[in-house]
Amino acid sequence: MRLPCEVDVRSCHLPTLGLASRGKGVRAVVSLCQPPGGNELQPGARTEPGGRVCLLVSTMKDRQGARYKANPGNLKTFLSAVRLAHKGCDINTPLSTLTPVKTSEFEKYKTKMVITSKKDYPLSKNFPYSLEHLQASYCSLARVDMRMLCLKNLTKLDLSHNSIKKLPATIGDLTHLQELNLNDNQLETFSVPLCESTLQKSLQSLDLSKNKIKALPVQFCRFQELTNLNLNDNELRHLPFKIGQLTNLRFLSAARNKLRNLPCEFKMLSLEYLDLFGNTFEKPEVLPIIKLQVPLTLLESCGQAMLSYRIPYGRDIIPYHLCQDLDTAKTCVCGRFCLQSFIQGMTTMNLHSVAHTVVSVDNVGRTEAPVISYFCSLTCFVKSSDTLN
Structure with a gap:
């Protein structure tokens, strides 16, 4: 059992003698060891009082190592096995032997790895567990390597320029991931389970450009820490209509798609x-699409009330299909919620009201506002019925 770390050995007697430690931490390997033959030590070694195990600190200069009594009072964070050894209990964890440490074990933790060709991709060995930044580009990957999902310290993952067709929901287990680059792959969808993972609280930058994505689920808007989103060169026909929930989004690029309109909540964004x-944005339609039920169904009324009063709901409380209805509820221009009963219409807006810098919207260089799709509730319809008629 060995632990590579920085070690600073200090004597507890120095303060009583009025002396201060001038030592400096060095790269070392700390091992919990058992001498050969149980209590028998090697010739010339000092016997540890009452000890079946000892703590061995090995450095590059002293690979044989210096032995110390395993004291759990001073080694609370080392391992639970130290406590068992101190109490004289049986230790189920395998112990290291008193052998010299390999030179490779003194190497510092590797936090960054960049792979830019298939021939350099590791096939026979694992990725270093200490990685914080991993780039594996131009490696012809058809799927995400499951070994990457064990790198719990990852903050940046770059899998651009591969052939990945599907993302596993277990990417959401990378709780510290802040940047995810999937540029130039073969993605066709973005899964709902991934949108509901712990990435909601960590992901800040997402690059999905140059894929084949046709639609993003409404749950995509739960990435509320997202600040940079690149959707260029896909096949998107519309953006999630709850996109206004991405309150931290500052950079949005969705060029060269098939967008026909923008959702009403787009006006809630504050972009740079x-x-x-x-x-290819469409012109506003003359007549709105009306799907009203008078009076409202009980389901519609209950759904509106739950959303208005922010009543918690989940699959463990109400049926799954009702959760879907609530998740995909539309927001009326007056602020109320619509489920199955609504009026859908089109209007235009000035994009400079939501973004400081606006790149041209159409192929002729104009920055005029595209069509905005909006929804009205029954209440709004009743109040404006004279106008609509």
């Missing part, structure tokens, strides 16, 4: 940069 070049 917006690029919608190369999309």
Whole structure:
């Protein structure tokens, strides 16, 4: 059992003698060891009082190591095995032997690895567990390597320029991941379970450009820490209509897609940069699409009440299909919620009201506002019925 770390050995008697330690931490390997033959030690070694195990600190200069009594009072964070050894209990964890430490074990933790060709991709060995930044580009990966999902310290994962077709929901187990680059792959969907993972609280930058994504689920808008989103060169026909929930989003690029309109909540964004070049936005329709039920169904009324009063709900409380209805509820221009009963219409807006910098919207260089799709509730319809008629 060995633990590579920085070690600073200090004598507890120095303060009583009025002396201060001038030592400096060095790279070392700390081992919990058992001498050969149980209590028998090697010739010339000092016997540890009452000890079946000892703590061995090995450095590059002293690979044989210096032995210390395993004292759990001073080694609370080492391992539970130390406590068992101090109490004289049986230790189920395998113990290291008193052998010299390999030179490779003194190497510092590797936090960054960049792989840019298939021939350099590791096949026979694991990735270093200490990695914080991993780039594996141009490696012809058809799927995400499951070994990457064990790198719990990852903050940046770059899998660009591969052939990945599907993302496993277990990427959400990378709780510290802040940047995810999936540029130039073969993705067609973005899964709902991934949107509901712990990445909601960590992911800040997401690059999905140059894929084949046709739609993003409404749950995608739960990435509320997202500040940078690149959706260029996909096949998107619309953006999630709850996109206004991405309150921290500052850079949005969705150029060269198939967007026909923008959702009403788009006006709630506060962007620094917006690029919608190369999309075929439609002109506003003269007549709105009306799907009203009078009076409202009980389900519609209950759903509106739950959302308005922010009543918690989940699959363990109400049926799954009702959760879906509530998750995909539309927001009326007056602020109320619509489920199955609504009026859908089109209008235009000035994109400069949501973004400081607006790149051209159409192929002729104009930055005029595209079509905005909005929803009205029954209440709004009743109040404006004279106008609509």
